[in-house]
Amino acid sequence: MSAGHGAADVTADGAGHGHGHGHAVSVDADRKLLSGALALIVGFMIAEVIVGLAAGSLALVTDAAHMLTDAIAIALALLAIRLAAKPPRGGFTYGFKRVEILSAQANGITLLLLAVYFVYEAVNRLIHPPEVKGALVLITGLVGIVVNLLATWLISKANRSSLNVEGAFQHILNDLFAFIATALAGLVVLLTGFTRADAIAAFVVAVLMLKAGIGLVRESGRIFLEAAPTAIDPQALGAELCALDGVVEVHDLHVWQITSGEPAASAHVLVAEGLDCHQIRIRIEQVLAERHHLTHSTLQVDHASEGRVEEHCSDAHGEVHRSVTTVAPGPDPTSPAH
Template identity: 35%
Template sequence: MHDHAAGGHAHDHTAGANAKMLGWALALTTAYLVAEVVGAFVFNSLALLSDAAHMLTDVAALVIALMAIRFGQKPADDKRTFGYKRFEILAAAFNALLLFAVAIYVLVEAIQRFRQPEAVQSTGMMIVAAIGLVVNLVSMKLLTSGKDASMNVKGAYLEVWADMIGSIGVIAGAVAIRFTGWTWVDPIVAVGIGLWVLPRTWVLLRDTTNVLLEGVPGGIKLPELRARIAGVPGVASVHDLHVWSMSSDDVTCTVHVTLQEGADADAVRRAVTDTLDRRFGIEHCTIQTEAATEPCEDTPHRHS
């Protein structure tokens, strides 16, 4: 009991430290996001606006990481029996939709600028992008300590790392415009950053939609899972199998198992639970066992 309490205290301490670092990184990134959007319009730079959209993914990633820590620790109650972890998924889905909208705007605006080039203030554009590069480096430094211990923090770290490439792209574009006067470099950089962000945005939208539709979590093949359960000694057949997740790292399973004649229900249930945990990492499972001669709807429920 003492060891468990000590482990829980260490976990809370780590989560608290991660939340503090994420909070600082979020404050920095949000302040710069506002500055970059203002700079994009003041200096007429589409590349800055496109990079701001990418910076928005950083802000969203940091917010989602913080929400996962805050809401992940909040227990389930009589109103939210699964807890509050799905806020993380809703925030991620909203972020993906917003990014698609910004990407479409940048693409349409870039086509217009290719047809009719507009003047860009390259010096201001370069200064804003350079500040962004510094913000990214500071944020990466803040998140370095927690990224190896937490997949959640690592995701935010990788988002900030990826945005650093966007800042470097804007700086390179600003330098090119400054010394050559080629204003068409600005929309090219803008489209390039958009193409860099969109594939990851699509993956984010696809994954969050799958969670919201109660789809089978990525990495789990339902036919294999069904076969593993059917292969447990004492199991005659498997039906009404459902696997879903409430958040990015939370998997739940329910299943009805028909027993072979003479099989012990409790032993089979424990064996199925163990198989699901060891092979698929599913810790939350509800297993209903029933005799082969009993119709499913009349069978009393025996939950694990």
């Protein structure tokens, strides 16, 4: 008969207080940085739409539309930061932390949709090139480079470990590339009259948007599917825990991310008869925190009945990890005297 010791959810030092995820000062700084970038983007976007239509430039209109998505991306990021700061309540036991991941996924999807549209438009303009006013395109592109350099610099100083902030940053960074391509296209049109350069610039930017969009959708999708963080291999982690003295079996091992930079783990651990379950649990928590930065762990630790390890949990989720050798009852392996 197993000795149930319940579940534990504490930090490696055994304290039951919060895990220190995020700080108000950092959040306030991120809000100010994102707000400054938003003001720059919106102001220039309005001017670019006017100039783009006057110049007949697809590259400028492409940039303006991309800047609109930049503004929406930053606004979503700001909203997500505000919601994520709300404390858990009611049925939302993690609070609204994953709103940030929703924002990042929305940013990725808009990048993909816009990229597809601009590829289509660029191909049409390569086949039937319209008249493009190179001087207006060049001047606007150069001003856009300056504006986006400032916006990129502002957001780069925010917490980019957040997928939400990274999504907004990718939008702005791609827009910077877009303006560089636009300025080059304007220069080519101005010097050579080769109007297809405008469509080629739009095509190049669309490819960059596809790359960034795929990355954001992939990473946000992994979090929604509760996949393990890319830096952690659950199979290797299970084997590592089973190698600890006194651990006989680890099953129902789950590793996931609550939101960006907040990994969590849970597991059912069986230890040899006669050993102190609580001390072994503390040792496991130390390993998770110190080696894998998993400070949010929930562990159920029980004794394994001799000769009946395989029967303990017949419907375990995922792989069952077992120690190579079963540790016989003896002194507590975590005690100083060991």
